[in-house]
Structure formats: C-alpha cells, structure tokens
Amino acid sequence: MxxxxxxxxxxxxxxxxxxxxxxxxxxxxxxxxxxxxxxxxxxxxxxxxxxxxxxxxxxxxxxxxxxxxxxxxxxxxxxxxxxxxxxxxxxxxxxxxxxxxxxxxxxxxxxxxxxxxxxxxxxxxxxxxxxxxxxxxxxxxxxxxxxxxxxMGMLAWRELFFAPAYFTEVAGKSPDWNRGAYLVEALGHCSDCHSPRNVMGAIKGKEQFTGSELDGFYAPDIASAALAKTWDKASLVQFLKTGSAPNRSAVFGPMAEVVHDSLAYLADADLNAMATYLLDSPPPPDMPAPQKLSPLPADVYKRASQLYVDNCAACHQPLGVGVPGSIPPLADNPAVTASEPYNVLMAVLGGLPGGGSYGAMPSFAGRLSDQQVADLANYVRSSWGNKGTTNATASMAAAWRSAAAVPYYGTQSAESFNCPKVGGGPDATGPDPDAVAQLATVAAAGAKSIGEMINIYNNADPGSSPDTIVDALVAAYCPFVAKANLPDYQRYAALKQFTLQAAAAVSPQTAAEPSQQTDIIWAIQAGSTIVYSEPQAATGAVTCPGDSFVPGSLVEEAVKIIGTPTLPATGADSASFPLALMKAEPKAHAADIANAINTAYCRLVVADKATDIGQQRGWIQEFGEQVIQSLQASLTVAATTAPKAK
CATH class of the missing domain: 1.10.760 (Cytochrome Bc1 Complex; Chain D, domain 2)
Structure with a gap:
C-alpha cells in the first residue's frame, strides 16, 4: 500500500x-x-x-x-x-x-x-x-x-481558509524547537494526516494534530498534551527514525511508508528537532489563518468573509488579487485602504463604470443591507495585508446609499434628468417637507455651504439620520440644478458631486473610529471621483500634512512641479499643477494627486514668513479648493467620454 x-x-x-x-x-x-x-x-x-x-x-x-x-x-x-x-x-x-x-x-x-x-x-x-x-x-x-x-468552487475555500505566508520563528523558543516546527508544520505537513477536516476539506483549527481516520487506518493524536503523557524524547526520536521504539508496537499503514521513504533519511539533528517541537507544540489555533490575521471581531469576520465570497470573489478573486488587465486588485490598493471608507462604500452601492481595460462593476445596493455593506467595506479594507481602518458603519453606508442613487451620466435616467428618488426604503418616512423647502430656498440663493445646509436641516428636523439628511439636501438641490441652462453632463456632474459631498459631510460623525483631520482641505476618493473634507478648526500656525496622509514620494514630485511660483498661486496654476502631476504619475489616484499638490503648496506658503497665519490659511484653502475642483472636472470629462451604459 x-x-x-x-x-x-x-x-x-x-x-x-x-x-x-x-x-x-x-x-x-x-x-x-x-x-x-x-x-x-x-x-x-x-x-x-x-x-x-x-x-x-x-x-x-x-x-x-x-x-x-x-x-x-x-x-x-x-x-x-x-x-x-x-x-x-x-x-x-x-x-x-x-x-x-x-x-x-x-x-x-x-x-x-x-x-x-x-x-x-x-x-x-x-x-x-x-x-x-x-x-x-x-x-x-x-x-x-x-x-x-x-x-471555481475553490474560491470560497481559499478565501476562508488559506493565507500564503512563509514560516516565521517563534520568539523565545530555541533554534531546535523552531527547526522542528518548520519540519513538522511546513515540509512534513503532519497536520494533513493527523487532523480531522470539516465538510469543506479544511483542517479543523481547534482539533489540529488530535487524530483522524484515513483509508481504514487511524492517524493518532500527536498534540503535545497527548504525546507528553506516554512518550519521552529519546523514544520518539527512535520511533520517527525506525518505526519502532521500546515497549511500542511497530508502525504500520500509511505511517510505515512515511518512515520508510521519508523520516528514515533525515539527519538525527532534524529528527531530534521534530521530537522537541512535537512534545512542546502550542495549542491548536482556534480559527483559520485568514481570520486570525483579521482585526475584525469573530462574528463580524465570519459574516463579512462570506459576503465577500458570495458577492466579490468571483471577480476580485480570493485574497483580493484581481485579474491583471481586467479586474483591479483590492489587496494593496490605495483607494481601498484610504483613511476613509467612502471609496469602497461608493463602489459597492453605486457600482463603477467601465474605464480603460477594466469592465463595469455592478451596484450591490439592491442586494446588500446597510450593515452588510459596512461589514464588507471593513473586510476588504483589513484583509490580505491591507491596513485600512475598519471605520465603516451601517449609518455611514446608509448615507452613501442615498448618494449612490444618482445615476451615472450616459444612462437614460441621467440624460432625462428626472430628479432621483433618493433613499427611503419601504418603511422610511423620508425627509421633512418643510425643512426641504427651507433648503431649496438656500440652494436657489447659492449662498450657503453644504455644512451650513446640514445645520439648517438638523435645526428644522432634529435627530434625523445621516441618510435622511443626504436625501433632504439632494431633494432640495436637484430641482435647482435641473432648471440650470447647462449641458446635460454638467448638470449631472453638479448634482452627483453635490450628493457625494453631502454624504462625505455627514459621515465623520457616524464613523466607528475618528477620522483623520488636517489643517488643509483634503481630497478623498469616492467611487470614480473625489470629494473633500474641510480643514479642522484652528487658530494657531498651519501644520502641513506628513507622509502618513499622502505618499512622500508623490509630494516630492509635486514639489518639483510647483517650483517657486509667485504667491499666492493663480487659478491657472491650481489647474495646471495637478494635471502635470497626474501625467507624471499616471497610476496615482486622483485624491492622492490633489493632496500631494496641496501639501506641497502648503509647505511653500508656510515657509513664506512675510505672510500672517490668517493669510496663509486663506491662500491654502482657496488654492486647495481650486485644485480639487479642477480634478473633479477632469474626472467628469473622462466619465462622459467613457462607454455609456444604456
């Protein structure tokens, strides 16, 4: 045999x-x-x-x-x-x-x-x-x-039970113990025979090494607790080398072949190392390797990983690797691991249009609840080595669901510019009509910021949820934009950008963890475009963002492009600088482009000692707004030239 x-x-x-x-x-x-x-x-x-x-x-x-x-x-x-x-x-x-x-x-x-x-x-x-x-x-x-x-059935297995990783030594253990662990766990793959498996063929974590039946034979319990009761090191080494030991029966069945064809050829030092490890192996893991690496609580991980398998893995592949040239990876993707989860939420809820070599991604808004969307966002942001913050919540997902209701330009809904029926499920009451009327007056006047409009609605309808607030702002703003004497794509872009900005403005207070704050206006990727967050309120000296906010190499390239312009920079500069950086770094995300340019400009302004703090803040804010607007416009143009979904 x-x-x-x-x-x-x-x-x-x-x-x-x-x-x-x-x-x-x-x-x-x-x-x-x-x-x-x-x-x-x-x-x-x-x-x-x-x-x-x-x-x-x-x-x-x-x-x-x-x-x-x-x-x-x-x-x-x-x-x-x-x-x-x-x-x-x-x-x-x-x-x-x-x-x-x-x-x-x-x-x-x-x-x-x-x-x-x-x-x-x-x-x-x-x-x-x-x-x-x-x-x-x-x-x-x-x-x-x-x-x-x-x-393709292996998609689920690989996502749930497999995480590629080289052997790492355990600190505090001897070289002999670590060598034995390597031989037993990696090359020897002893757990494959000596561990029971679940219905999907994966080793049951808590029962590793505890024995299993195979082909009519029983591979015994070799966990350290069991071995230490009846084996000493010398006897175990002799058994591994020869298949027998004093007061022991000779090995038989599959293990006899392991001894004959494998273990008998190993050096005594390696057999000794294996025995050292087996007699002192750690308790079995209580969860599969991918789950063990995740920061998510066990219950969240289990439901979120299954959501990924059911909805995402067929395209984005196990471990989020994507398909080169056709489906982008989620692992090690800066848009996925950005400080805020808005980009992931928007992609899941609103889908993404096709662009370049990538095909279109459908919306999952009709398939997933707000909690499921938040769980899925946190999962992809923290799996496969991703270090994104798990700060998405159901309330945040609800706000972005309202934003995702605005159709993509090129669809019949967008071209007819019927104001969308935003948010509001079967049991939702929707925004307060009187409060929406107040907002409509404000929108028509064009004198208030989105933050001020949110405050107006909150005062008129206290205790409203974030998604209701977004619905209210869109309901008020959409008719105003619809009447504007502008081309369809410009009206669509204005409404879409307003809606995304409204969702971004109400999201920080719903986050599971506090958002990063900067002293300057900050761009955030959201689906196929970018939105911004206002700088934190401050009266002291301006602090320009560090490398933790934006890649340092990108800022260095931005510094070269900006050079030493006369301050304050002109509107033409704020449009040309980001486009030049985008040309130099075509793989960088638009939000990173904007933030690199704004950070480089911030440092230039702060270095000018002839200006006071108030003037510095004003120059940086105005320049940053223009940079983001120019990039938003370029992304809108790109969207209008992409293949349209009918």
Whole structure:
C-alpha cells in the first residue's frame, strides 16, 4: 500500500503546466543535494508514484469523500511532466496553491502547509525536481463528482481558509524547537494526516494534530498534551527514525511508508528537532489563518468573509488579487485602504463604470443591507495585508446609499434628468417637507455651504439620520440644478458631486473610529471621483500634512512641479499643477494627486514668513479648493467620454 494521505500531495497532481515557459537556465546544480533531502522531508516521491518502476511519474489514486483524485507526473518530461515549467510556476503551486496554467489546486495538495517553506528551500527543491529523469507517462484524469469537479468552487475555500505566508520563528523558543516546527508544520505537513477536516476539506483549527481516520487506518493524536503523557524524547526520536521504539508496537499503514521513504533519511539533528517541537507544540489555533490575521471581531469576520465570497470573489478573486488587465486588485490598493471608507462604500452601492481595460462593476445596493455593506467595506479594507481602518458603519453606508442613487451620466435616467428618488426604503418616512423647502430656498440663493445646509436641516428636523439628511439636501438641490441652462453632463456632474459631498459631510460623525483631520482641505476618493473634507478648526500656525496622509514620494514630485511660483498661486496654476502631476504619475489616484499638490503648496506658503497665519490659511484653502475642483472636472470629462451604459 502506497503512502495514501487523504487530501494531501495528490493534488500537486493538478499542477500540470500545459504550455508553460521553459525552465530557468540558471545554474542551480549545487542546490540539488539539498533539494533531494528536502524532497525526502516533504515525502514527495510516494505520493507521485503509482507504478514503483516509474518514480515521480504520478498515477497514484487518492480516494476522497468527493471522488478519486490521481497524482500527476512531476518528472522533467516536457509533455506530461513539468519539463516546461519555470521556477515561478513551481513556487506558485507550492506557496500559493495555483498550478502553472493559473487554475486553483484542491486542498488535497497540502499547499496550506507548503506555503511556509522558505524561499531558499523552494529553490533547492526546484533544482532537484526539475532534474528528475523524464517519464513519458500520461496523467490520469480525476474522477470527482459535481460540483467538486468545478475548480471555481475553490474560491470560497481559499478565501476562508488559506493565507500564503512563509514560516516565521517563534520568539523565545530555541533554534531546535523552531527547526522542528518548520519540519513538522511546513515540509512534513503532519497536520494533513493527523487532523480531522470539516465538510469543506479544511483542517479543523481547534482539533489540529488530535487524530483522524484515513483509508481504514487511524492517524493518532500527536498534540503535545497527548504525546507528553506516554512518550519521552529519546523514544520518539527512535520511533520517527525506525518505526519502532521500546515497549511500542511497530508502525504500520500509511505511517510505515512515511518512515520508510521519508523520516528514515533525515539527519538525527532534524529528527531530534521534530521530537522537541512535537512534545512542546502550542495549542491548536482556534480559527483559520485568514481570520486570525483579521482585526475584525469573530462574528463580524465570519459574516463579512462570506459576503465577500458570495458577492466579490468571483471577480476580485480570493485574497483580493484581481485579474491583471481586467479586474483591479483590492489587496494593496490605495483607494481601498484610504483613511476613509467612502471609496469602497461608493463602489459597492453605486457600482463603477467601465474605464480603460477594466469592465463595469455592478451596484450591490439592491442586494446588500446597510450593515452588510459596512461589514464588507471593513473586510476588504483589513484583509490580505491591507491596513485600512475598519471605520465603516451601517449609518455611514446608509448615507452613501442615498448618494449612490444618482445615476451615472450616459444612462437614460441621467440624460432625462428626472430628479432621483433618493433613499427611503419601504418603511422610511423620508425627509421633512418643510425643512426641504427651507433648503431649496438656500440652494436657489447659492449662498450657503453644504455644512451650513446640514445645520439648517438638523435645526428644522432634529435627530434625523445621516441618510435622511443626504436625501433632504439632494431633494432640495436637484430641482435647482435641473432648471440650470447647462449641458446635460454638467448638470449631472453638479448634482452627483453635490450628493457625494453631502454624504462625505455627514459621515465623520457616524464613523466607528475618528477620522483623520488636517489643517488643509483634503481630497478623498469616492467611487470614480473625489470629494473633500474641510480643514479642522484652528487658530494657531498651519501644520502641513506628513507622509502618513499622502505618499512622500508623490509630494516630492509635486514639489518639483510647483517650483517657486509667485504667491499666492493663480487659478491657472491650481489647474495646471495637478494635471502635470497626474501625467507624471499616471497610476496615482486622483485624491492622492490633489493632496500631494496641496501639501506641497502648503509647505511653500508656510515657509513664506512675510505672510500672517490668517493669510496663509486663506491662500491654502482657496488654492486647495481650486485644485480639487479642477480634478473633479477632469474626472467628469473622462466619465462622459467613457462607454455609456444604456
């Protein structure tokens, strides 16, 4: 009987790299002995050998609850093996669980353990594996029942249970203990046999190492609490090396093959390290790795991660990586991790039009509640290494839902300029009509800021929710804009920008955490445009924002573009500077462009000792408003030239 490990290395099987590029030409022959040793430690050969006369040629059957899987040929054969693979494709299979053609591997391949293998060891493994003698053995197709034969089902599994990460040593533990942890957790993937799995094939976190039945045999409990009761270190080392120990029965079943083909070849020091770790392994994790890395409370994480799987993962992919050239990534995306969540809220509620190589994103406003939208926003802002603040709330989502009700220019609704029926679900009462009438008079006069209009409505209708306030402002402002003698796209842009600004103005008081405040007007990405927040009230010297607010490299480029103009800068300067920076940094978001220019100008003004504080604040505020307005206008023009949805 071969080393039958349920849901284990078999699915390295599925990493056939049809049409992959040729292996790297780098001379890595010196790494082959190390790679051979690591392949023994990883027990690669038994799982990839169905016919003993053709090692590594695949064909070993793996019965699973989902059907039968077969290991694949990983010899250097160019047609059926991995002879055309590159190192990056090899690394993708082991570290990321993605086979050479980009498809997801099933969790039968223990990439959730192999992801911890260090880069140097991966390169050594590759040096050995890619030199295996070619075996022209065709691979056997898996026999999986529907829906398990559909690889897209791995979207949920990967999002919920997998987080790529190299092994990291535990501080306070000895080098021997850490070496043992690496061998047991990564290369040895011991948990794959000795841990029960849930209905999705993922290891049950709290039961790691506690034993599991597999193929008629029982892999016993090897958690430290159980081992320490009946094993000492010397006996355990001898058992790992030979398969027997004093007063112990000889090993049998799958573990016999592990000893015969893998452990018996390991150095005594490594076996000693494994025993050290096994007798002192930490308690099992109480949650999957992705959840453990999240700052969200457990209940929020569980519902938010499922929302992502159900609504987003099919396009944005597990781990938020996106699809190059067609769907933007959410991981490491500055628009996602901005100080405020408005950009994410607006994208979820209002959708996004197609632009450049990216297709349109639909609105999820009719599918998700305000709480679900907030949970989803906080999830994408804090997952996969994103460090965004989890400050979105249901009240904030409700306010932006009202803003998202304004249609995109190019739709029939926008071109006819019927004032939208904003907000107000079936049980909502809507804004107070008398208060809206007061606001309409203010809007027609054009003399009040949005902040002042919000105060007027609050005084007329105390205790109103943020979404009701946004609805009220839009209801008052829309008829006024509709009557303006302007082209359709300008009227639409004016209403859209007003609505977004209203949502941004009521949002700070609804945030789960306080918003960042600056001494200057500040741009914030919101969907496909930008809005602004007013500077904090201050009477002392102006403090220009630091690198925590905007990338320092972008500010440096802005400083070069602005140069040393005569102060105060002209309106033409406030329009040309951001456009020049946008040309120099085409990948930067519009909000970052505006903030970099405004920060650079702020520093220039503050350095002018001939001006008093009041004058400095006035110059900075006026310049900042004009910069943001010029960028808003350029984004509006871009939207009007994009393909229109009919």
């Amino acid at each position: 071969r080393h039958v490990i349920r849901m284990v290395v078999a699915m390295a099987s599925l990493a056939i790299g049809a049409g992959a590029a040729q292996a790297a030409d780098a001379d890595d022959a010196s790494l082959v002995p190390q790679g051979e040793y690591l392949a023994r430690a990883g027990d690669c050969m038994p799982c990839h050998t169905g016919d003993g006369s053709k090692p590594y040629a695949g064909g070993l059957a793996f019965p699973t609850p989902f059907g039968t899987m077969y290991s694949v040929n990983i010899t250097s054969d160019p047609k059926f093996g991995i002879g055309k693979w590159t190192y990056e494709q090899f690394k993708g299979a082991l570290h990321d669980g993605i086979r050479a053609d980009g498809a997801y591997l099933y969790p039968a391949m223990p990439f959730d353990a192999y992801t911890k293998i260090e880069e140097g060891d991966l390169k050594a493994l590759w040096a050995y594996i890619r030199r295996l003698p070619p075996q022209p053995v065709e691979n056997t197709a898996n026999q999986l029942a529907f829906p398990f034969n559909v690889r």
